[in-house]
Amino acid sequence: HADTAMYHAKFLGRNNAQFYSPSLTHEAMRRLNMESDLRRALEAQEFFLVYQPQVDLQTGKIHSVEALIRWRHPQQGLISPAEFIPLAEGNGLIVPIGEWVLRMACQDAARWQAMGLPLAMAVNLSPVQFRNGSLTRKVRDILEDTGLGAEFLELEITETTLMDESMTTLQTLHELQELGVKFSLDDFGTGYSSMSYLTRLPLHNLKVDRSFVHGLPHDAGSLAIIRAIISLSESMGFTVTAEGVENLEQVKILMQQCCHTLQGYYFSKPVAAEQIPDLLGQNWDFDRLS
Numbered sequence: 001h002a003d004t005a006m007y008h009a010k011f012l013g014r015n016n017a018q019f020y021s022p023s024l025t026h027e028a029m030r031r032l033n034m035e036s037d038l039r040r041a042l043e044a045q046e047f048f049l050v051y052q053p054q055v056d057l058q059t060g061k062i063h064s065v066e067a068l069i070r071w072r073h074p075q076q077g078l079i080s081p082a083e084f085i086p087l088a089e090g091n092g093l094i095v096p097i098g099e100w101v102l103r104m105a106c107q108d109a110a111r112w113q114a115m116g117l118p119l120a121m122a123v124n125l126s127p128v129q130f131r132n133g134s135l136t137r138k139v140r141d142i143l144e145d146t147g148l149g150a151e152f153l154e155l156e157i158t159e160t161t162l163m164d165e166s167m168t169t170l171q172t173l174h175e176l177q178e179l180g181v182k183f184s185l186d187d188f189g190t191g192y193s194s195m196s197y198l199t200r201l202p203l204h205n206l207k208v209d210r211s212f213v214h215g216l217p218h219d220a221g222s223l224a225i226i227r228a229i230i231s232l233s234e235s236m237g238f239t240v241t242a243e244g245v246e247n248l249e250q251v252k253i254l255m256q257q258c259c260h261t262l263q264g265y266y267f268s269k270p271v272a273a274e275q276i277p278d279l280l281g282q283n284w285d286f287d288r289l290s
């Protein structure tokens with residue numbers, strides 16, 4: 001954005017530059033500060049995780065949760081991952097941050113299992129973590145240290161990771177599959193240029209991007225895309241999760257379409273770890289809807 005500001009300044013001439021640059025500079029400064037604050041945040045223990053339930057449509061029960069990172073900035077309060085994850089990807093900090101997320105999430109999942117709650121854990125991974133080369137070793141160590149079975153870990157990756165043709169990424173994907181962890185493809189439908197990678201790589205689940213769910217029940221285009229994704233998944237042996245489910249109308253349609261897993265504010269917002277055991281008692285009666 002600093003570059004954009006300069007470009008605008010040059011392009012628009014001196015008078016306009018005076019008008020345009022202060023706000024853009026402010027934004028650029030904020031980012032710069034945020035980046036240096038990000039470097040200290042891990043050590044200062046400013047990150048924490050929240051967990052959002054994923055509900056199995058067959059049983060009406062929570063069968064897994066997704067770990068989502070939060071940053072409590074000492075001055076600015078809560079900062080969204082949508083804002084700081086891209087920064088952390090740009091400067092490589094996503095590698096130690098992502099490792100911290102994995103460890104915390106696996107620890108919590110192992111603790112729940114020890115309480116007799118067999119929840120699976122979904123963790124988001126950045127493409128940058130795959131390029132780093134030591135991901136498999138880290139995942140293996142974390143599973144060993146925490147005692148969590150690999151089959152309970154689901155790694156959420158994006159199309160960017162799958163389309164990265166570097167040897168390190170491809171090899172890491174296959175090594176992790178050998179470990180026995182599962183892969184879920186996040187935000188599906190928002191970024192692909194080719195679907196051939198779906199046949200080449202070890203996927204288990206597709207997560208329909210919430211922009212399509214948002215269109216339900218009224219937008220015919222969104223419904224058509226969701227139906228196509230579910231039918232594609234069925235023939236390829238993947239399960240389907242719909243994210244961003246906010247109301248009962250959406251639940252009904254997704255149920256009619258035989259979606260497997262639902263996630264969204266309708267069921268629960270992401271919550272602190274302590275709240276998860278209580279939520280597990282909930283049972284949604286989907287039969288009543290059909």
Ligand code: C2E
Binds near residue numbers: 210264266
């Ligand atoms: P995502 O992995 O697609 O996660 C789903 C996002 O949708 C979360 O936003 C969640 O809070 C939000 N969400 C869930 N249900 C609803 C709903 O019903 N309506 C709406 N409008 N939103 C809903 P959040 O937590 O702000 O995370 C944003 C993104 O940041 C994530 O998207 C993911 O790409 C990234 N992210 C979060 N935590 C991590 C992490 O630990 N590592 C990495 N690499 N990325 C992360």
Ligand code: MG
Binds near residue numbers: 066124156186
């Ligand atoms: Mg995700």
Ligand code: MG
Binds near residue numbers: 186187207209210243
């Ligand atoms: Mg998503």
Ligand code: MG
Binds near residue numbers: 186187
């Ligand atoms: Mg996302």
